[in-house]
Amino acid sequence: MMRLIMGNEAVALGALRAGMSFFAAYPITPASEIMHLLAEKEGEIVFLHAEDEIAAIHHAIGGSLAGRKAMTSTSGPGMSLKQEGIGLAHMMEVPLVVVDVMRVGPSTGMPTLPSQGDVLQSVHGSHGDYHPIVFYPSSVEECYRVTIEAFNAAEESRSPVVLLSDGFLSHLAETVDLEAVKVEVKPRTLPPLGRGRRHFTGLLAEDGVPRTKDTAYYREWYARVKAKMSAVASSYRFFEYLPNPGAEALLIAYGIAFRVVLPLRREYSLFKPVRMFPLLEDEIRAAAEAHDKVVVVEMNDGQYAGEMRKLLQRDVLSVPILGGDIRLQEIRERLHEL
Amino acid sequence: MNYKDYVKWERMPSTWCPGCAIGTIFKSLAYTLEKLSVPREELVVVSGIGCSGRAAGYFDGDSVHTTHGRAVAVAEGIKRGNPALKVIVFSGDGDLVGIGGNHFLHTSRRDVDLTVVCVNNGIYGMTGGQMAPTTPPGEKTLTSPRGTAFAPINIQAIATAGPRHFYARASVYQVNHLQQALREAIEWPGFAFVDVMAFCLENFGRRLAFKSGHEMLFKVKADFKINPAPAGRLADNELGVVKHGH
Incomplete structure (x- = not known):
């Protein structure tokens, strides 16, 4: 059945389809509709309107440890607060999905307008080295599908997986046939608390025993976790490539920016x-x-373009649109200026 | 189960200093778990950061050592995720009512069925001895070298603000009373806060000319008296249990 739904609704419905049964969040524009929809499900799932964003992610960590697939959702200001919990979940290897519906920052910025300014925060926001899996859909149907996959990746990697969205996509309404979306739902991987003698800690630890002065062990642990994240990520190779044989330039764009350059x-x-x-x-x-030029079009000041330069070791052109508004005409003009 | 079965002996000796008060509270909790026959598979101990935060790892059930101040938030998630679990938070005053103060305010307001054991030594001990929200007025610490200018936080007032509440003040000297308070708190079907008057020798008392943990223990004895049946809230020098609503 075709239904007209918004990106935020698709995220909430995707989470329910993935078997999420614990949700904690704090209201924030433009992510709140995820909360509103899930509040209606209280009783079927554990729903918690937390006192702040820090509490919300720590509730979700607790819910996940207790045996439930858990999620929290927010926007940039809340994402900054959640970084502490994201680090903890990486250290304790707790599966979790964190949704960041990006708006213009820093700080309170332009709360109702979209941006893609949290791309680097999503991967480097917490202190220390870690290797998160981050997804960013670009349509309402993809919001639904990728949310389910985010839960799958969280379970398989036992880590907090970040699902990016933006203030535009979150409120974009499109018709979707949810039943027609075929995605396998992966089962829980972390045995719930109450089974014995496990100690979860934010300290570097080996089998629950802190190893806080052991550099050699830290490096060994780090290599293991990094390899684990890469191995899990390798089965989530989601992308869309539209090659144009005559084209001189490759445009890289993601999320709502991809829709605009389509x-x-x-x-x-x-x-x-x-x-x-x-x-x-x-x-x-x-x-x-296959292209003479590579151009990244994004709603920030070239965050992913920097990543592409590092990856490709060649010149990568950047069309930073910044947050707020994004128009094809402006992108077209900026591309011609290159 | 014997109280010794609640302890991860392979983790001993603990990180706690000679003369520290935490061990007495830790052992009292283990005794209480024995008295209440809490099955290990139902027990989850959660802590934050600090000297007391290390206690979670010494209990021989499942345990979670969270980030600084977040023990109550994680514990609420665990309890709501699986209400059959007996979730006990064991942490310090700086962790629970300083950096974690907002979670204390709201989880107590929501009356979540948790037991929170607060090792209240009036100082940030692990980081070297800085002023805590509980440091007595005028006391000199590393961050209040001229003496604390502020009134200490009123934990009792916050913990008893709601219509249903449980607040106990106990001490590391009056151990029978402490264990009685812990027992009542664990049996209480809502949010129960046990505020245990403790001390820190190495990073607080030593600088105030206390020569041993024993001396500090007797200061606790001198400072606090048990009120077996408080009429309303406890006076500042009283130990006792204030509970209402369940």
Whole structure:
């Protein structure tokens, strides 16, 4: 059955389809509709309107430890607060989904307007080194599908997976046939609390025993966790590549920016990463090799373009649209200026 | 189960200093778990950061050592995720009512069925001895070298603000009373806060000319008296249980 729904609703419905039964969040524009829809499900799921964003992610960590698939949702200001919990979940290896519906920052910024300014925060926001899996859909149908996959990746990697959205996509209404979306739902992987003698800690630990002065063990642990994240990510290679044989330039765009540049596919080749991190190294390299120019169009000051330069080790052009408004005409003009 | 079965002996000796008060509270909780026959598979101990925060790892059930101040938030998530679990928070005053103060305000307001054991030594001990929200007025610490200018936080007032509440003040000297308070708190079907008057020798008392943990223990004895049946709230020098509503 076709239904007209918004991106935020699709995220909430996708989470329910994935078997999420614990949701904690704090209201924030433009993410609140996720909360509103899930509040209606209280009783069927554990729903918690927390006192702040820090509490919300820590509630979700507790809910996940207790045996439930858990999620929290927010926007940039709340994402900044959640970074502490994201680090804890990485250290304790707790599966979780964190939704960040991006708006213009820093700070309170322009709360109702979209941006893609949290791309680097989503991967480097917490202190220390870690390797998160980050997804960013670009349509309402994809919001639904990728939310389910985010839960799958969280379970398989036992880590907090970030699902990016933006103030535009979150309120974009499109018709979707949810039943027609076929995605396997992966089962829980973390045995729930109450089974014995496990100690979860934010300290570096080996089998629950802190190893806080052991550099050699830290490096060994780090290599293991990094390899685990890469291995899990390798089965979530989501992207869209629209090659154009005549095109001189490859445009890389994601989320709502990809939707806006889509009409340019007759002049350019287009590449949309849905798995933003870890970078789709092979796919992006292969697409870039076939083109003289690589251009990243994004609603920030060139955050992903910097990542592409590091990856490709070549000149990557940047069309930073910044947050607020995004128009095809402006992008077209900026591309011609390059 | 014997109280010793609640302890991860392979983790001993603990990180706590000679003369520290935490061990007495830790052992009292283990005794109480024995008295109440809490099955290990139902027990989850949650802590934050600080010297007391290390206690979670010494209990021989499942345990979670969270980030600084977040023990109550994680514990609420665990309890709501699986209400069959007996969830006990064991942490310090700086963790629970300083950095974690907002979670204390709201989880107590929501009357979540948790037991919170607060090792209240009036100082940030692990980080070297800085002023806590509980430091007595005028006391000199590393961050109040001229003496604390502020009144300490009124934990009792916050914990008893709601229509249903449980607040106990106990001490590391009056151990029978402490264990009685812990027992009542664990049996209480809502949010129960046990505020245990403790001390820190190494990073507080030593600088105030206390020569041993024993001396500080007797200061606790001198400072607090048990009120077996408080009429309303406890006076500042009273130990006792204030509960209402369940």
